[in-house]
Amino acid sequence: MNMSANMITTTRDVDAILIPLGTPVMIPIGAKVMITQELGGTYTVSVNGNLARIEGKDGDALGFVNDDGASDKPAEEEKKHSEGSVDEEALQAALKTCYDPEIPVNIVDLGLIYDCHVVDTDDGSNLVEITMTLTAPGCGMGPFIVDDVRAKILDVENVDDVQVELVFDPAWDRSMMSDEARLQLGMF
Secondary structure, rough: OEEOEEEEEEOOOOOEEEEOOOOEEEEOOEEEEEEEEEEEOEEEEEOOEEEEEEEHHHHHHHOOOOOOOOOHHHHHOOOOOOOOOHHHHHHHHHOOOOEOOOOOEEHHHHOOOOEEEEEEOOOOOEEEEEEEOOOOOOOOHHHHHHHHHHHHHHHHOOOOEEEEEEEEOOOOHHOOHHHHHHHHHHHO
């Protein structure tokens, strides 16, 4: 990795998402970026005065070795019905690996998850229904956070499908954060 005073030079063109707008951009090879957050399998970088989110699969553009290999999504698509129940603690653990790219606290401790439960469907599959919110209704990163939640919950054993409902009533406020999150962010 090419680091000088926390600056990294991109080793190839890399797709990214501007924060907080959610606009797709391409960061060119040779760009100087600084990692501001590396949580939940993604990178938040500062580039030319803007924040951008880079997916973990593109970490090689930042000089990191991609150790997760090829995507498992095709095999996931072939899965029909799981045998067995879904571990509720595994759902919570998966949700705690999801982060708002601007805030270094997971979405559970931020208080963004209002409800998460397993539904036994008529066909015997395990559906996870999640009701969540965002820290701000106009957050352009909302669809990316929802996609991250969906993907990580689908990786939990015996989960066949996920439905995420994004709501803004009740509106999020900092009182919904865990004590740990408030402490971490200095918001007591």
